[in-house]
Amino acid sequence: MSTIEHETVASWIPRTEAATWPRGGGLPIRPAWVEIDLERLAENFRIIRRDLPSPVRLLYVVKDEAYGQGAVRAAQVALANGADHLATYTLTEAFSLRDAGITAPILLLGERTLEELPWLPERQLTPCIGSMVLAEAWDDLADRLGRRLPVHLKVNTGMNRFGFSWREASRWIPALARLRHLEWAGVLSHFAQSDESDKTFANEQIARFQVVLSSLNDAGIRPAIRHLCNSGGFLDLPGAHFDMVRIGLLALGVYPSKVCRRLEGLKPVLTVKSRISAIQRLEPGDTVGYGMRYCAEGRRRIGVVPLGYGDGFPRVRNEGVVLVGGLRAPLVGGVAMDAFMVDLTDIPSANIGSEVVIQGYQGEQEITVHDVAALKKSVSYDVLVGWRSRLPRVYLGAESVFPLESFSAGSSSRP
Numbered sequence: 001m002s003t004i005e006h007e008t009v010a011s012w013i014p015r016t017e018a019a020t021w022p023r024g025g026g027l028p029i030r031p032a033w034v035e036i037d038l039e040r041l042a043e044n045f046r047i048i049r050r051d052l053p054s055p056v057r058l059l060y061v062v063k064d065e066a067y068g069q070g071a072v073r074a075a076q077v078a079l080a081n082g083a084d085h086l087a088t089y090t091l092t093e094a095f096s097l098r099d100a101g102i103t104a105p106i107l108l109l110g111e112r113t114l115e116e117l118p119w120l121p122e123r124q125l126t127p128c129i130g131s132m133v134l135a136e137a138w139d140d141l142a143d144r145l146g147r148r149l150p151v152h153l154k155v156n157t158g159m160n161r162f163g164f165s166w167r168e169a170s171r172w173i174p175a176l177a178r179l180r181h182l183e184w185a186g187v188l189s190h191f192a193q194s195d196e197s198d199k200t201f202a203n204e205q206i207a208r209f210q211v212v213l214s215s216l217n218d219a220g221i222r223p224a225i226r227h228l229c230n231s232g233g234f235l236d237l238p239g240a241h242f243d244m245v246r247i248g249l250l251a252l253g254v255y256p257s258k259v260c261r262r263l264e265g266l267k268p269v270l271t272v273k274s275r276i277s278a279i280q281r282l283e284p285g286d287t288v289g290y291g292m293r294y295c296a297e298g299r300r301r302i303g304v305v306p307l308g309y310g311d312g313f314p315r316v317r318n319e320g321v322v323l324v325g326g327l328r329a330p331l332v333g334g335v336a337m338d339a340f341m342v343d344l345t346d347i348p349s350a351n352i353g354s355e356v357v358i359q360g361y362q363g364e365q366e367i368t369v370h371d372v373a374a375l376k377k378s379v380s381y382d383v384l385v386g387w388r389s390r391l392p393r394v395y396l397g398a399e400s401v402f403p404l405e406s407f408s409a410g411s412s413s414r415p
Contacts, residue, residue, distance in 0.1 A: 029392050029394070030390075030391070030392055031275040032273070032274035032275075032305075032307040032391055033391055033392045033393070033394050034393050035270070035271040035272075035393075035396055036070065036269055036396065037396045038396065038397045039397030040267055041077050041078075041269045042080070044250075044269065045058075045077065045251060047264075047265050048251065049082030049083075052245065053241065055243075056242075057084040057244035058082055058083045058244070058247060059086065059245065059246045059247065060075065060079075060087070061086075061087045062074055062086055062093070063088050063089040063090070063093060063248075064089070064093075064385045065093075065385075067252060067385055068270065068386075068387050069269065069270060070393050071088070071096060072096065072100040072102070073395060075102055075104075079104050084244075085106070086102070086104050087106065087107040087108070087246065088106060088107075089108070091125075094106050094108060094123065106123075107126050107152055108126065108128060109128055110162060111130055111131070111154075111162045112128075114133075114134070121141070126150045126151065126152060126185055127151060128154040128188065129152070129153060130153070130154035130156065130164050132172060132175055135176060135182070138151055139180070139181045140181075142181035143180075143181045147181075148181055148182060149183060150183040151182050151183065151185060152185055152186035152187060152223070152225070153187040153216075153221075154189070155187060155188065158201065158205050158208065159190045159205075166211065169211070169212050169215050170215070173216060174219060176221060177219040177221055184221050185223065186223050186225035187213065187216065187223040187226055188226070188227045189209045190228070190230065191205060191228065191232065191233050194232035194233040194236065195233075195235070195236065195256040195257040195260040196257060196259060202233070202240075205228070206239070209240075213226060225243045225244050226242040226243045227244040229242075230245075231246075231249050232256045234246075234250070249384075250266070251269075252268065252269045252270055253266050253267045254268060254370075254380055256380075258370075268369070271359060271360030272360060272387060272391070273355060274358060275306075275353050276303040276350060276354045276356060277305070277306045277339075278303070278352065279301060279303050279351070279352060280304070281299070282301075284296055284298055284299065286300075287333075288341050291334060293318060294317075294318055294332040294341075301345045302341050302342070302343060302344065303329070303341065303344040303350060304339055304340075304341055305339060305340050305341070305342060306339050307340070307358065307391070308337045309337055310338055311338075311388050311390060312383075312386035312391070313358065313372075314376035316334070316335055317335070318333065319331060321367070322367065323362035323367060324342065324344065324350045324356050325347050325349045327346070327347050327365070328365065329342040329344055329350070330342065331343075359372050369384060
C-alpha cells in the first residue's frame, strides 16, 4: 500500500455560498482556480472615485481580460461604481464588451491598422490615432459615412511608443486642422515613469503635453477630454489629472510601485488557490521532480500542488513559498507544467485536499503579486495577466453586485 493511502483526505469540496459557479451540467471545478472578489472590486472603485475630484472622469482599462479578472464582469462592476469610460487594446476585446450589452464609451488604445478602421463605427468604438496616415483614413471614412467620427489624438511626450511627436507639433497640428469630418473627442499621452519618487521626467512630460494642448487650441482643435494619468499618475500627480484618468492595475488593489501614494481601504481583488492532491514521504537521500533538483537530507513530508507553469506559475527550482494552514510551505524541486511540490513536514495539519494559496491571503499571512513577480523576475502586470484561462475563475459576491442571470453558462458546475 502506498504512503498516499495512509494520508487523511480533507473535507475540501467548496460550499461557499458567496461563490458564483458557472451553471450547466459540465465537469466539476478543477482543484486549482482564481478567485475574484467582485464586492472588493466594487469597493476599490468607490474608494478611487471618492479620492478623485468630481469633475474628473474615470476610465477603466480592461485590456487582457481586465488584467486576468474577466473583462465583462469587471467592466460591469466598474461602471456601476464610478467609472465613466472603458478602454481595451484589441478589437476582439472591445467586441466582447459590446456583445455583452455594455454601451459605455470604449477607447481603443495603441494604434489601429487601416484594415481595422471600417469595423469601428458600427460598434461605436473610438480609436487613438497618432499618425497622419490613420488620421486621414479615419477622416475619409467619416466623409464616406456622411457623419463625424470621434477620435482621441495620441501625443508622444517621451514614451516613444505610439503617437504624434511633441517635437513635431508644428507640422502635424496644421495638417490635422485641415481635416473636416472628425470629432475631436479627446487627446492623450502616456507617462513613461509616474510611480517612482523621482518625478523629473514625468513633470517634463506634463510640460510637453501642455505645450501641445496650447498649440492645438491655437489651431482651433479643442478636444473634449484631455488625459495623461495612469494609476501612478492618478496617485502622485494630481496636477496632471486634467479631464480624465486611466485606471487599470490599481482597481485590483495592486499598487504600481512601493513608493506611490496609498489609498486607505484598497485591497487585492484576485487570489490564486489550489488544493493538495497527493502526499509523499521521503527518506534521506530521496529526490523530488524532474532533474532530481531537490535531495532530502532527512525524513520529509511532501505535498503535490496541481498547478504549474502551464497555468502561469514561474518555472523555478527550490524557490518560493505557498500558504497551507496559514503557514508558509517552501517549494521543493522544479515546477512542472501541471504541478509543483511543497514541503509539509512542519505543517502536520495539512492533508490531501487542504487549501493552498499561491497568491493572496490565508489567515494572517499573505503572498502578494509582487512576491510572485520577484520569483518570476518580472513585474506584477505580467503575473496578473499570466494566470492562464485553464485556471477556472470563481466570482465571489457576484449576486450582490449584479444579477446572477448576467453570467453565461460555462463548462463547469458547482460540485
